[in-house]
């Protein structure tokens with residue numbers, strides 16, 4: 434049926450009105466869905482910000498699932514590219530080479546040992562959590578130096594079990610050189626928990642991963658001269674008592690020696706503990722006296738030199754880094770294989786402890802005089818009684834055992850070693866004034 438013109442115009446208007454309403458509604462719908470989308474995006478963004486800000490999942494998981502490397506950053510630790518880099522770093526370049534996981538590789542002794550191993554053709558993979566106990570930029574500089582020699586440091590924590598398992602799965606390490614630890618004798622009064630976490634829990638976690646690995650690696654690890662504690666027999670021999678630690682640091686290192694015994698006994702892990710005696714040298718630790726004395730003397734700041742409660746000089750068997758590196762490599766070279774497999778002991782395994790010292794203690798006052806000479810600056814020296822915060826009056830190593838078993842023989846005296854340290858210090862921090870030309874002799878770590 435045909436419609437009238439009036440009806441037609443009314444129906445056209447109605448149609449236009451309906452179409453207008455549909456457009457308005459669809460725009461409203463669009464606006465509503467955009468708003469919904471916007472709110473959802475905001476919510477997701479807020480959740481992400483929360484997760485990153487409050488570090489969830491916990492640090493042990495987040496930091497260790499990534500790593501830095503000179504060529505690429507933050508690869509997932511399970512990615513094929515990450516595994517390739519780890520294997521590349523573990524590549525050996527000599528017959529019968531060892532493949533070593535070095536924990537604490539961005540640390541003082543760890544970086545030196547990693548480089549020495551790599552230079553002689555061994556495969557090396559580092560592990561370090563880059564914690565801020567002392568300036569992490571120094572650890573990054575050591576990492577960069579190792580990167581130039583194709584040594585990769587995986588950024589991760591000893592307490593990250595999946596990471597350790599992954600590393601031991603990806604590479605059949607023959608050895609672990611375990612140097613990662615919470616160091617420092619006096620800092621244990623300020624942050625006791627950090628010593629338990631790194632030196633006890635972290636060590637156990639590493640041993641757990643090692644005992645389950647196939648093959649089980651042999652382990653050489655850093656104990657400390659501080660385990661001799663209040664021992665008065667002199668020089669310190671491995672046969673002397675070590676059941677009187679004077680600091681929590683010493684107690685955790687002594688606990689490590691007992692834990693090593695347990696894992697050797699139950700699982701057949703080959704374990705060698707090295708008692709380091711106040712190691713110093715280029716690329717050293719800024720928390721140690723020789724290092725911050727150098728800084729304070731150059732800045733004209735006062736330094737405190739401790740004396741015993743009886744007014745005697747405090748002394749240390751200061752040991753130069755190159756001598757300690759030789760000792761570490763000697764211990765690795767003579768470490769026998771672990772005997773267990775699949776987490777089970779198959780026979781008795783090697784268990785050893787050695788002193789790595791210099792065998793000639795030097796008073797701290799003499800250390801200061803040597804630095805004054807090298808820096809051509811008089812120290813503002815205050816002699817005070819040694820605070821009772823874990824320190825011991827003197828250390829002195831007997832190294833007969835290490836000499837017998839791997840020809841360990843320290844060859845660097847304190848003036849020679851400090852000269853090399855000062856040369857490095859001035860170059861590293863860009864300070865070249867007021868210093869003896871003599872200090873510009875050769876350095877060990879370049």
Ligand SMILES: O=C(O)[C@H]1O[C@H](OP(=O)(O)OP(=O)(O)OC[C@H]2O[C@@H](n3ccc(=O)[nH]c3=O)[C@H](O)[C@@H]2O)[C@H](O)[C@@H](O)[C@H]1O
Nearest residue numbers: 616617618657658659709710711721722737738739747797
């Ligand atoms: O052999 C070890 O196993 C340990 O060695 C190192 O400990 P220590 O021998 O105590 O070194 P370090 O602090 O440099 O003090 C050196 C001397 O300066 C004296 N000292 C110290 C500070 C100060 O302000 N004044 C001072 O006279 C102080 O009394 C001491 O006589 C490592 O840090 C430690 O991690 C561990 O490895």
